[in-house]
Amino acid sequence: MDQEVQDISNFPAGYLIVDHEFNILEANAYVNETLCSSTGVAGLPLARILTKASNILLDSYIKPLVLVEGLVEQIQLSLRGADGVLIPMVVNIRSIAGLYYWTLFKCGKRETLIRELSDTKNALEQRGERLSRMLRDQDNMFAIIGHELRTPAATLSMQLDELGPKVSATELSKMKGTMLHLLDVIDSMRISSGNYTPNLVSEERSFSLAELVTDVVEDLKPSALLVATHIELQLCDQSAQLHRGHPKYLKTVIRHLIENAITHSKGTCVRLTLESELQPGGSAKFAMHVDDDGIGIKASEVERIFKPYERGEGVFSGKGLGLSTCETLLKHLPDGHLSYAPREPSGSRFSCDFSLSSILASKPDTQPEALLKGRRVLFVEDTPMLRLLGQKLLEKHGASVEVAEHGQLGLELALSKEYDFVVTDIMMPVMDGFEMTKSLVRKNYKSPIVGLSGATVGNEFQRLRECGAVAVLAKPLNLAQLTEVLRPYLT
CATH class of the missing domain: 3.30.565.10 (Histidine kinase-like ATPase, C-terminal domain)
Incomplete structure (x- = not known):
């Protein structure tokens, strides 16, 4: 306490002088009144006085401050006055020769408004980040729901197509109607999720x-x-x-x-x-x-x-x-x-x-055989039954098909052999469709890649297109849709 205090005659009302241990050396009458103290506060720890006055533990605000010699730093706090009312304050702090000179100013309307706006901005940023996390979690949840529901539904739908000649048209229609209803529920969830924007260009x-x-x-x-x-x-x-x-x-x-x-x-x-x-x-x-x-x-x-x-x-x-x-x-x-x-x-x-849009002059040949016959196809799918049914469907219409059960194997096959196009699932073990597609694009792979996904409820379609796929289709594999998106690349 034997440190020499500089001349403070020119200080504005509301000053405190604090040593390096944050003990108050001197304070003027305005500060004493604001801090509800009728006696001098010299020798008391600053944190204790201000904490008592403002109900804010100021140690955490004061001690981490790194003050540059001679420069002014500013913080904001609220002091509780003698009448119990919280008083918003602006505090300028300057470090000179090992002492901290605190000057307290009572906030006017402008300062109070700035402070409130700053607090509101910070609160909105925090809420915005929480909302962003919730939306990301929602997208992931919808993607999983879509994949887990649509994949078995797609399998059943393709199996019904295989059973076509063996059951009556009425029974087949009823069973397919049930599958269509289930797939429709999944798509409606996606559209009504509040985070859905169709890709009109790629789906035209x-x-x-x-x-x-x-x-x-x-x-x-x-x-x-x-x-x-x-x-x-x-x-x-x-x-x-x-x-x-x-x-x-x-x-x-x-x-x-x-x-x-x-x-x-x-x-x-x-x-x-x-x-x-x-x-x-x-x-x-x-x-x-x-x-x-x-x-x-x-x-x-x-x-x-x-x-x-x-x-x-x-x-x-x-x-x-x-x-x-x-x-x-x-x-x-x-x-x-x-x-x-x-x-x-x-x-x-x-x-x-x-x-x-405008009527086309002539109707192109939309039969799958016209585009698929003789084509070499890589079909990447982790679900065994869908992999088998997809292979049979493509081969039935004239394509030569090789299959892979995950993205890593698909990547190796695509880089070691020549294919006219690749059809890939998205959610797979070992390596998913996103990483496989990005890896192929990085290696300047030229053949078109078409995604096939059950996760129609999240944002997987857009993500795979951003990775480099020319289109993404919903399961089950539909040859009319597949040939439509591939036509510009294979003719």
């Missing part, structure tokens, strides 16, 4: 809207017959033409709207009507209406049923994702829109608008 296809609608209706007829409901189709001429668009998403929308009408309307007839308007350049704008003659929907329920996991009044079946899935998908399509209107005297009408 050429197709006939009339054929697409007819296929969906044929798939749903067994379900409609079970509840004595009849499905009618009224197609426009333009729908039979070949257009460029996104059949995968439109098929999901059409399926959901018809399925909802069959399941929930309690009517006897569901009618799908297509209208079109030709646009400049050969493109077409379509309006699709799905009508039923059922009980209709209360006006108070309409807004709610478009939200995820919400179902209409008195509806206890279904997952509550159909309409929200349709609305999400249509928002990503050109001129896409979904709306509802009541029908007179009863029933409902769901209408969706969308545009398809």
Whole structure:
């Protein structure tokens, strides 16, 4: 305590002088009053005084400070006044010749606002990081759910295709309908997860809207017959033409709207009507209406049923994702829109608008044999049954296929032999599809790589494309989709 204190006559009100052990050597009256002390505080530890005054353990704030000789450092704290009110303070600290000169300033409105904004910013950053971690965890969880559910479902679907000639058409249709429903639930979870953006460029296809609608209706007829409901189709001429668009998403929308009408309307007839308007350049704008003659929907329920996991009044079946899935998908399509209107005297009408790009002059040969015959294919899949069924399916259409049970073996085969294209699963032991694809791209591998994944609920599709895959398809292996994405690379 025998250190010489510099002249402090020019110090502003509110100063403290502290030695290297943080004992207070001198403090003025303003500080004594602020610290609720009517007597001098010289000789007392700074941390003890300020902790008592502010209920903040200041040792952790003070001792780690590394002060440059002569320069001013600034911290903020709150002192509790004699009336018990917390007083926000700004403290300037300067180290001179082994002493710490503290000058305390009571915060004005500006300083208080800056401090509050800083605290809010820090809190938001922390919450943002927690939310980011939660979304990453959610993506991983959805990926695992999708893989664990879709892989066995895809296996069963391919096995049903193999059994086709051995069972009746009705039984086969029922079994395939069950598989389609399970796969649809998985895809709807992905779309409604709140973290879904379709890749419109890589998933664009050429197709006939009339054929697409007819296929969906044929798939749903067994379900409609079970509840004595009849499905009618009224197609426009333009729908039979070949257009460029996104059949995968439109098929999901059409399926959901018809399925909802069959399941929930309690009517006897569901009618799908297509209208079109030709646009400049050969493109077409379509309006699709799905009508039923059922009980209709209360006006108070309409807004709610478009939200995820919400179902209409008195509806206890279904997952509550159909309409929200349709609305999400249509928002990503050109001129896409979904709306509802009541029908007179009863029933409902769901209408969706969308545009398809210019009509192609001629329909290309879409038969798988035209593209696969004589092709050398590497098929990488860890599930034994899917590996066998995928190999048989490709070979049935003229391809020569070699298989690998994980990415490391697939990498070695791809680099040691010549293949026209590679089809790979994503989630595999030893080496997954991400690492295998990245490794091949780093080595300037030229043949196209197509991903095949059951994890459609997370972000695996986008991740594999970023690794270098030309496209990623959902399990089970669909040759029409495979040949469509490979056509630009193999012709």
